Each structure stands twice: as C-alpha cells, then as structure tokens.
Amino acid sequence: MSALLEFDRLRVEIPTPVGPRPLLRSVSLSVAAGEAVGLVGESGSGKSMTARSVLGMLPGGSVATGAVRFRGVDIGGLDPAGLRRLRSRDVAMVFQDPRASVNPVRTVGDFLTEVLRERGMSRAAAREKAGGILADIGVDRLAHRLKQRPYELSGGMLQRVVIAAALAGEPALILADEPTTALDVTTQEEVVAILDEQRRQRGTALLFISHDLELATAVCDRIAVMYAGEIVEILPAARLHEDARHPYTKALLKARPGSVPPGERLQTVPGVPQSAIDAPAGCVFADRCPVVEPLCRDTIPVLTAGVACHLEVS
Amino acid sequence: MILEVTDLRKVFGSHVAVDGVSFGVGSGGSLAIVGESGSGKTTCARIVAGLERATAGTIRLGDLTDKSDRKSRARMVQMVFQDPYQSLDRRQTVASCLDEVLKFHGRDERPRRTKELLDLVGLDQRHAKALPKQLSGGQRQRVAIARALAPEPRLLILDEAVAALDVSIQAQVLNLLADARKATGVGYLFITHDLSVVRHVCDDVIVMHRGKIVEAGPVEKVLTSPEADYTRKLVGSIPRPGWVPTRA
Amino acid sequence: MTLALATPLRLPARRLASFGWATTIAGVICLLVALTALLAPWIAPHDPTAVDPLNAYAPFSAAHPLGTDDLGRDLLSRLIAGSRTSLAGPLVVIVLSGATGTAIAVAAAWIGGWFDAAVSRVLDILFAFPGLVLAITVTAVFGAGFLAPVVALSLAYVPIIARVMRAAALRERSLPYVEALRVQGFSGWHICRRHLLPNLAPLLVVQAAISFGYAMIDLASISFLGLGLQPPAADWGLMIANGQPSILAGFPQQSIAAAVAVVITVVAFTVVAERMASR
Numbered sequence: 001m002s003a004l005l006e007f008d009r010l011r012v013e014i015p016t017p018v019g020p021r022p023l024l025r026s027v028s029l030s031v032a033a034g035e036a037v038g039l040v041g042e043s044g045s046g047k048s049m050t051a052r053s054v055l056g057m058l059p060g061g062s063v064a065t066g067a068v069r070f071r072g073v074d075i076g077g078l079d080p081a082g083l084r085r086l087r088s089r090d091v092a093m094v095f096q097d098p099r100a101s102v103n104p105v106r107t108v109g110d111f112l113t114e115v116l117r118e119r120g121m122s123r124a125a126a127r128e129k130a131g132g133i134l135a136d137i138g139v140d141r142l143a144h145r146l147k148q149r150p151y152e153l154s155g156g157m158l159q160r161v162v163i164a165a166a167l168a169g170e171p172a173l174i175l176a177d178e179p180t181t182a183l184d185v186t187t188q189e190e191v192v193a194i195l196d197e198q199r200r201q202r203g204t205a206l207l208f209i210s211h212d213l214e215l216a217t218a219v220c221d222r223i224a225v226m227y228a229g230e231i232v233e234i235l236p237a238a239r240l241h242e243d244a245r246h247p248y249t250k251a252l253l254k255a256r257p258g259s260v261p262p263g264e265r266l267q268t269v270p271g272v273p274q275s276a277i278d279a280p281a282g283c284v285f286a287d288r289c290p291v292v293e294p295l296c297r298d299t300i301p302v303l304t305a306g307v308a309c310h311l312e313v314s
Numbered sequence: 315m316i317l318e319v320t321d322l323r324k325v326f327g328s329h330v331a332v333d334g335v336s337f338g339v340g341s342g343g344s345l346a347i348v349g350e351s352g353s354g355k356t357t358c359a360r361i362v363a364g365l366e367r368a369t370a371g372t373i374r375l376g377d378l379t380d381k382s383d384r385k386s387r388a389r390m391v392q393m394v395f396q397d398p399y400q401s402l403d404r405r406q407t408v409a410s411c412l413d414e415v416l417k418f419h420g421r422d423e424r425p426r427r428t429k430e431l432l433d434l435v436g437l438d439q440r441h442a443k444a445l446p447k448q449l450s451g452g453q454r455q456r457v458a459i460a461r462a463l464a465p466e467p468r469l470l471i472l473d474e475a476v477a478a479l480d481v482s483i484q485a486q487v488l489n490l491l492a493d494a495r496k497a498t499g500v501g502y503l504f505i506t507h508d509l510s511v512v513r514h515v516c517d518d519v520i521v522m523h524r525g526k527i528v529e530a531g532p533v534e535k536v537l538t539s540p541e542a543d544y545t546r547k548l549v550g551s552i553p554r555p556g557w558v559p560t561r562a
Numbered sequence: 563m564t565l566a567l568a569t570p571l572r573l574p575a576r577r578l579a580s581f582g583w584a585t586t587i588a589g590v591i592c593l594l595v596a597l598t599a600l601l602a603p604w605i606a607p608h609d610p611t612a613v614d615p616l617n618a619y620a621p622f623s624a625a626h627p628l629g630t631d632d633l634g635r636d637l638l639s640r641l642i643a644g645s646r647t648s649l650a651g652p653l654v655v656i657v658l659s660g661a662t663g664t665a666i667a668v669a670a671a672w673i674g675g676w677f678d679a680a681v682s683r684v685l686d687i688l689f690a691f692p693g694l695v696l697a698i699t700v701t702a703v704f705g706a707g708f709l710a711p712v713v714a715l716s717l718a719y720v721p722i723i724a725r726v727m728r729a730a731a732l733r734e735r736s737l738p739y740v741e742a743l744r745v746q747g748f749s750g751w752h753i754c755r756r757h758l759l760p761n762l763a764p765l766l767v768v769q770a771a772i773s774f775g776y777a778m779i780d781l782a783s784i785s786f787l788g789l790g791l792q793p794p795a796a797d798w799g800l801m802i803a804n805g806q807p808s809i810l811a812g813f814p815q816q817s818i819a820a821a822v823a824v825v826i827t828v829v830a831f832t833v834v835a836e837r838m839a840s841r
Contacts, residue, residue: 042480043451138561184350185507189551193559211481214553241555255485257514258554262533265492266485266514272450273480363745388747401738403757414756415746461742 002072003030004205005054005173009066012049012058022276023049023062025229025284028303033172036199036206038216038237040252041226044275047209050226051175054091054207056083070173088115092166094195096178098158102150108161109146115169133164137194156187163195173205180215192219213240213252225249228284229276234306245307248285283310315374316341316468316501317362317391322371324357331357333525335371339469344495344502346512346533348548349522358522359471359505363393376468389419392462396474398454402446408432408457409442415464431460434497435490452483456490463494473505488515509552513537521545588833595827599645608636610643610796619813631816632808641819643796648824651712651790652777656770658716663723664766668754670724671731682728685721693718694780701789708791711784715777723769730765734758764838771835775828782824798824 010027013020024046031037039047052058053068056075068075070086078086095101102111112130117123131142137160139145150158159179166174176195180188196219199206210216216223217237225233225248233246244250253259254267271288280286283296291311301308317339324332332354339345347355360366362373364387375390395401402411409428416424432442435456446454455475462470472491476484492515495502504516512519513533520530521542529542540546551559598605608626614634620626628637670681693715700714734740735758743753784790785799793804798820805817 042482185551186350186547189559190561193561196559197561212553213481214555214557217555218553218557218559252481255482256510257485257488257508258510260514262513262515263492265489268485268489269482272452273482365741365744384747384749388745391745393742393745395738395742397738401742403739403743403761405760406757418746418748458742461746465746 002032003069004033004035004071005031005207006069006072007050007053007066008069010050010053010068011065012053012062013065014059014062020063022229023059024053025276025279026066026300027226027229027231029224029231029234031173031205031207034203034205035222036196036208036220038208038210038220038223039226040210040213040216040223042211042252042273044228044273045226046229046276047226048177049229051093051177051207051209054173054175055087055093088118089169090171091173091175092169092171094159094162094166094174094176094179096181098155098162098182099150101162102158104150106149107146108148108150108153111150112146112161112165112168115165130164130168133167134161137164137167137198138190139164154187156183156191159183159191160194163191163198167198167202167204170202171204173207174199175207175209177209178211179208181211188215195219213256225252228274228279230279230284230308231303232285232308234303245312246285246309247289247291247311251290283308315339316343316376317503318372318374319358319362320372320374322358322361322373323369324354324361324366325369330525332361332368335520335522335525335527337520337527337530339501339503341468342495342499342501343518344504344516346504346506346516346519347522348506348509348512348519350507350548352524353522354525355505355522356473359393359473359503362469362503363391363471365393385419388467389465390467391469391471392465392467393471393473394455394458394462394475396477398451398458398478399446401458402454402461404446406445407442408437408444408446408449411457411461412464415461419465421464427464431464434463434494435460436486450483452479452487455479455487459487459490459494463498463500466498467500469501469503471503471505474507476511477506477508484511491515509537509549521548582837584833585837588830588837591826591830592834595645595649595830598642599649602642602646606636606639606642608639610635610639611794612636619808619811628819629813629815631805632811632813637816637819640796640801641798641823644798644801644820645823647708647791647795648778648782648798648827651708651781652774654712655716655719655777655781656773658713659719659723659773660766660770662716663720664727664759664762666720667724667727668731668758668762671728671735672750672754672758678728681724685724685728688718689721689725691718693722694783697780697784698787698789701784706789706792711781711790715780715784719773719777722773723766726769727762727766730762731758734761768835768839771831771838775832775835778824778828778831 007027007029010024011022012024013022027050039050041047053064054075058064064076070090075086109127109130113126116126116129127146131146134142134145139160153161179195180191183191192215208216208220217240220237223235223237223240224231225246227248233249235243241253244253251269255269257266260266269288274287280297282298283301286292286296289296293311295310301310315338319338320336322332322335335358337345347358349355357366361368378387378390412428412431413424416427421427428442432438437453437456441449441453476487479487488511494500504512506512516533518531519533519536520527521536521544523544529536529540529545536545537549540549612635617630617634618632620630622629626636626638628641630636666681670678696718697711697714701710704710740753740757743757781790782799785797786803788803791797791800793800801820802817805820808814808816
C-alpha cells in the first residue's frame with residue numbers, strides 16, 4: 001500500500017529574537033489512498049499546523065525541514081502553480097467555523113460551483129453536479145438552497161454545504177480541521193455521518209483533526225495522538241481503548257468524565273498541555289508523565305511500532 | 315430549597331426564549347440544565363443570576379426578597395462564565411481581583427482569605443501576582459471559580475464553565491468543583507451541552523428544547539433510560555466507544 | 563503547575579529598535595518640541611518681543627540663526643516662544659474633548675436604551691458640522707484670543723472622540739468580566755470607574771495623540787485668519803499670517819520657519835500616534 005500523503009520527520013521552526021523555536025518537532029505519518037486518519041490532541045499540540053502544512057500554509061517566516069509528500073512529490077518543492085493545482089484539485093479543506101470560511105455575500109450556488117467553473121466546466125454542468133452532491137448529502141429544496149446566502153443557513157446546514165464544496169472538486173484527500181466543534185451534538189452526529197459516508201463511497205482519504213478521541217475513533221481507521229508538536233502514538237481506531245500504550249494516550253482516555261463511575265475522582269495529568277516551544281528536551285511528555293524515568297528527560301524516544309515511549313519499546 | 319423557579323418565561327421581541335419552565339436546587343444540591351444552542355438554558359441561568367429580567371414567573375433565591383440589594387443577592391448566587399479568556403479584567407492581577415471582591419463584601423483578614431481561596435482552586439502565591447494573560451485557560455477558569463466563591467454564595471451557576479477547556483484540564487476543574495462543593499456546601503446550577511459532564515457532577519437534570527423542559531429527573535435515570543424523544547436523540551449523539559454516527 | 567512567562571524580557575535597546583527608526587525619530591522630535599515649549603523663556607536667545615527696526619529682515623547670522631522679521635525681532639526666539647501657545651492650544655483641546663467625549667461615551671454605552679440613542683443622534687448632528695467652521699463662528703461671536711477658539715474646537719472634537727470611545731465602551735461592556743462584576747454586586751459607577759475606564763485608557767491616549775495633530779493645524783488656521791491670538795504674541799499660525807507681506811518683500815523666512823515647525827510637529831505626533839494605535 002503506497003502512501004497518498006506522507007509526513008516524513010516534518011519539523012517547523014519559527015525565528016524569534018532568542019533563536020529559532022519549534023512549532024512542530026517531528027511529525028511522521030502516512031495516509032493511504034481512501035484511508036481515514038484521526039489526528040487527535042489538545043490545544044497547542046500542532047495538529048492544525050500539521051494539516052495546514054499539506055497545503056503549504058505555514059506561518060510567515062517559518063522554516064520547514066523534513067518533507068510532506070503527496071503522491072510521492074515533496075510539497076515544499078512545488079512552484080506556485082503546482083501548489084495552486086494541489087489546493088484546487090487534489091486536496092480540499094474543511095475548517096472549524098463554516099461562517100468564517102465561506103464568503104458571506106455570495107450564494108451557496110456560486111460557492112459550490114466556483115472550483116468546477118475554474119476548471120472550465122460550463123455553468124449548467126457545474127450547477128447540476130453541485131446540486132447532485134447536495135442531494136447526496138441529504139439537502140432538500142435544491143433550487144432554493146443554491147440561491148440562498150450563507151447567513152440564511154444554520155451552522156449545521158452551512159457546514160454541509162462546505163463539505164459538499166469539498167467533495168465537488170473530487171479531491172483525493174480531505175483535510176477536516178475540527179469540522180464539528182462549533183456545532184451542537186445532534187447536528188455534529190449528522191455532519192460526521194455525512195462526511196464518513198460520502199468519503200467512503202468516493203474512496204476519498206481523510207485527515208480528521210479533533211480534540212475528541214471518541215469522535216475521531218468513530219470516523220477513522222487509525223488514530224494518531226499528538227502532543228507538543230510530535231506524534232506520540234499511532235494505533236488502529238478500533239483498538240484505541242484496548243491497545244493504548246503511551247502514557248499520554250492513556251491519560252487522555254482516563255480524563256474523560258465518562259471513564260469513571262459518577263462521583264469518583266477523575267484521573268488527571270498534572271500541569272497544562274504544552275506546545276512544542278515549551279516541551280522538554282527529551283520525550284515531549286516527560287514533564288507531566290506519571291511514570292517518567294531519567295532517560296525520558298534528555299533522550300527523544302523514536303516512534304517505533306506505533307508508540308514513541310522509552311518504557312514501551314525497551 | 316436554595317433556588318425555586320416557577321413558570322419562568324422570557325420573551326425577546328417576538329421570540330419566546332424560555333416558555334413556562336420550573337425547577338429547583340436544594341441546599342448543596344446540583345442540578346444540570348442541558349440542551350443545545352437556542353434551547354433557552356443560558357437565558358434561564360442569566361435570569362437566576364440577575365443579568366436578565368424574566369418576562370413572567372417567580373424566582374425564589376433563599377431568603378431574598380424583592381427589596382434585597384445587589385450585595386445580598388451576590389452573597390446568595392454567583393456565576394462562572396464559559397470563556398476563561400474574557401471573564402477576568404485583563405489589567406488586574408489575580409490577588410487584586412479576589413481582594414476587590416472580599417473588600418466589597420466587607421470580609422476581614424483579606425490576605426489570608428485570598429490565600430485560602432487560591433488554595434481551594436489549586437493555585438499558589440506565584441499565580442496571585444500574575445495577570446490573566448500570563449495564565450493558561452484552565453488557570454483562568456480556576457481564578458474565576460475562586461472569585462465566584464469569594465462572597466461564599468449558596469448557589470453557583472456554571473454556564474458552560476468547562477466547555478472551552480482541554481480534556482486534561484477539564485478533568486482537573488471538574489475534580490476541583492467536586493472538592494469545592496464538599497468544602498463549602500455550595501449548590502450548583504450547571505448549564506451545559508455535555509452529557510458526560512452532567513453524569514459526572516450532577517444529581518438531577520432537566521433537558522430543555524426550544525424553551526421548554528422536555529424531561530426532568532435524577533441524572534442516572536434520565537441518561538440511562540430517557541423517555542422523551544429529544545432526550546433519546548441527545549443521548550444517542552454523544553460520541554462513545556462503539557458509537558456509529560447516523561443521519562436522521 | 564508552572565507559570566508560563568508570556569514573553570521573554572526584552573532589552574531596552576532591542577525594544578527601541580522594534581519601534582522602527584521612523585517612530586524613534588518622531589518620538590525624539592515630539593520630546594524636543596515639548597521640552598522647548600517647557601523651557602522656552604530660558605532657552606530663547608533673545609526677547610521674542612524685542613523690536614529692533616534697524617535690524618529688520620536680518621539674514622542668517624550667529625546672533626540670529628534664523629534671521630529677524632519685519633520688526634527686527636529674532637525669528638528663532640519667536641519660534642521657541644510660539645511653541646508654547648502652539649502646543650498648549652491643542653493640548654487643552656484634547657484634554658477637554660477627551661474627558662468630555664469619554665464621559666459621554668461611557669455613560670451612553672453603560673446606560674444604553676433611549677439615552678444612548680439620544681446621545682448618538684446629537685453626536686451625529688455635531689459631527690456633521692465642520693469643526694473649523696464651528697470654531698470660527700464661536701470666535702466671531704465671543705471674540706478672538708486663546709480661550710474662545712480652544713473651547714470651540716474642544717466642543718467640535720467631542721463627537722470625534724465620543725464616537726470611537728462609545729464603540730470601544732460597548733465592546734468592553736459586552737465582555738463577560740463586566741457581567742461577572744455585576745453578578746458580584748458591584749455598582750455601575752464602580753465598574754465604569756475601576757474597570758471600564760482603565761481598560762479604555764490606552765485607546766483614549768491614541769485617539770488624543772491623533773487628534774493633537776489635527777487640533778494643531780485647526781488652531782494654526784484660526785490664528786492665520788486672525789481670530790486666535792493677537793499680535794505681538796508669538797504663535798506659529800499667527801507667524802505664518804504675519805509673514806505674508808514679507809514674502810512679497812522677498813523675505814519669506816518667517817512664514818516658512820513657522821510652517822515648517824507646524825508640519826514637523828504634526829507629522830511627528832501623528833507618526834507616534836499611528837504607531838501606538840497599531841500596537
């Protein structure tokens with residue numbers, strides 16, 4: 001199985017007055033064609049930055065080393081035209097807040113057909129195709145919807161439109177960055193169900209970014225857990241609860257209020273989530289790890305057999 | 315009962331936000347109001363906190379009467395807000411924030427009391443001198459909880475108070491809330507959309523949908539054998555092990 | 563639990579460099595102009611009102627670095643003396659309009675409802691009236707001098723300040739910390755005085771600094787029209803006006819020197835204010 005998308009020891013640094021500081025320390029991950037991978041972590045872990053690196057959208061002035069390869073081609077080496085082609089044809093992105101990612105003054109129809117028209121499809125053909133996708137994802141009164149503007153739609157409906165637009169370009173990969181965090185739970189269920197169903201039918205790969213382990217598990221084949229700019233564990237979604245080995249993954253699972261009987265104390269990790277900038281020199285989790293050993297503090301564990309932990313590999 | 319709300323109704327223009335809602339919280343009890351955006355749960359909380367005026371209905375808060383002043387009301391009910399980044403004055407250090415409240419409520423030995431409050435929420439003297447921007451979201455929410463507990467209220471309203479926090483921090487704050495309730499005997503009115511949080515910290519729950527209560531009862535009963543269709547849908551849409559999302 | 567340091571400590575030199583050279587130079591000019599105004603009587607080489615007809619239109623020399631005017635008064639000394647009234651005028655304008663405008667803005671934002679609507683309409687009407695025209699009208703009625711134009715201009719600047727501050731106060735008022743203070747039982751007066759105003763202060767300072775430049779030009783224009791200070795007072799606007807006949811006589815120094823002083827000061831203050839605003 002050759003990888004569609006591959007992060008190869010991706011490291012992103014940003015210059016500061018006191019020298020370069022990392023935003024991502026080392027990210028290695030591959031996504032096969034048609035596969036769904038969940039990228040899970042707390043704020044500052046670098047999960048959004050990892051996704052954005054696929055489209056070459058890193059913060060200004062930052063320096064990336066390592067590589068992000070799409071179909072074997074290093075994205076860092078693409079010229080502006082190549083990057084535009086990648087963004088418009090091969091990879092689509094769905095953001096957290098649909099209101100912020102859709103031009104508020106244009107109609108839903110314009111938004112949906114923009115990419116298709118750009119590729120030279122006729123107006124009528126593009127409208128028909130967009131309407132077909134909206135119907136696929138369960139949007140009714142199509143002719144009316146296509147004429148509506150974003151403010152006339154609920155958040156859930158608008159996010160469906162954004163997903164339809166992402167699907168319309170027939171990309172090989174969809175990057176979804178917390179696509180349901182701004183939605184109510186019942187709406188979230190519908191939106192992730194649509195995303196899951198449509199990408200399976202079309203064989204589209206998915207990189208699903210979320211802070212919610214259970215949600216990511218429900219729609220992904222594999223889960224990659226990020227902490228402070230590194231992937232600390234990768235494992236099959238179906239085996240998350242049984243096979244989790246990294247102390248951080250275990251801690252995340254135990255911190256959920258549903259993990260202990262009501263009234264009992266939740267198991268907590270001392271301290272606050274760190275970003276790559278303030279992570280310790282060795283293992284990124286060493287400062288907060290309940291089973292930390294001296295080795296962990298100054299030697300970086302390598303991601304082997306799905307886990308980056310000295311105590312699990314030895 | 316520390317709080318008894320009867321037939322509460324709130325109308326904004328032509329929109330009925332809260333429509334004939336009744337509930338109560340016993341002394342030291344803990345009630346959750348759950349619902350999605352637009353359900354009216356936050357409006358209920360804001361009316362109880364005195365931030366909004368009810369269109370109709372009665373609210374009995376302990377021994378407060380219509381003639382009670384703001385200060386006595388503040389000693390009866392306090393509130394913690396959702397956004398830890400904006401619920402503290404950015405120019406004020408943690409210690410001065412707590413001191414201002416203690417002074418206003420005429421408390422003695424303010425430095426000692428400030429330290430006690432910080433201890434209660436798991437912060438130390440270094441945090442006391444910090445400005446909000448030097449603290450993480452979880453730490454700010456601890457400060458907000460300490461500030462709300464400073465006047466020793468009998469009821470604390472938590473309006474989505476842990477929703478914006480990372481999972482590992484949310485766990486710390488939930489434990490802290492359990493400790494604070496044990497230590498002070500304060501009652502909680504928990505406004506949230508997160509049913510797993512409700513299950514963990516609350517005794518009773520009311521489920522609101524479009525301004526009305528669709529179901530009420532003990533948490534265990536409502537969440538394990540929901541009777542109303544909407545509650546069933548809500549409980550069914552929580553991601554959990556083995557969950558498969560479906561389209562309606 | 564660790565206390566995260568938000569930003570590493572920065573050295574003053576590095577901090578200065580981070581402002582950019584334009585701002586640094588502008589800041590130094592502002593400081594120099596302010597110092598000149600403060601110390602004017604002590605640093606002026608000559609008496610600015612000492613008339614010496616025999617020495618009229620003297621060229622640049624060691625004794626008179628900028629030469630003399632039509633009455634033989636030392637131009638540099640008049641420029642230095644003029645910095646006092648030329649700075650004091652705009653200063654009074656921004657203090658008066660800043661205080662009044664902010665008070666009105668905060669009251670409108672806090673009380674809201676019909677009061678806010680009424681205040682906003684009145685501000686809109688005042689806003690539609692050109693400040694300079696208002697000041698000229700008032701001065702024509704109450705007589706020329708220092709006070710009348712300054713008070714009239716302050717009145718004209720109130721809506722400008724009040725509009726910006728009202729928007730900021732509304733934004734500030736909607737923040738949850740204000741609601742938290744209300745739930746704590748604090749009075750509106752306490753919240754406005756102890757929390758709202760201090761948080762609005764940085765914006766007010768920026769607004770005042772920007773208005774300072776405009777006020778200076780407006781006051782110079784009023785002086786130029788002869789409605790401000792009267793001769794023989796040294797004032798930059800007045801100097802530009804009084805220098806007009808001399809230009810025809812082939813001695814433009816007076817008008818040019820005063821105009822350059824106005825332009826440099828206004829530009830310096832505006833550059834600093836813009837920089838503060840963008841932070």
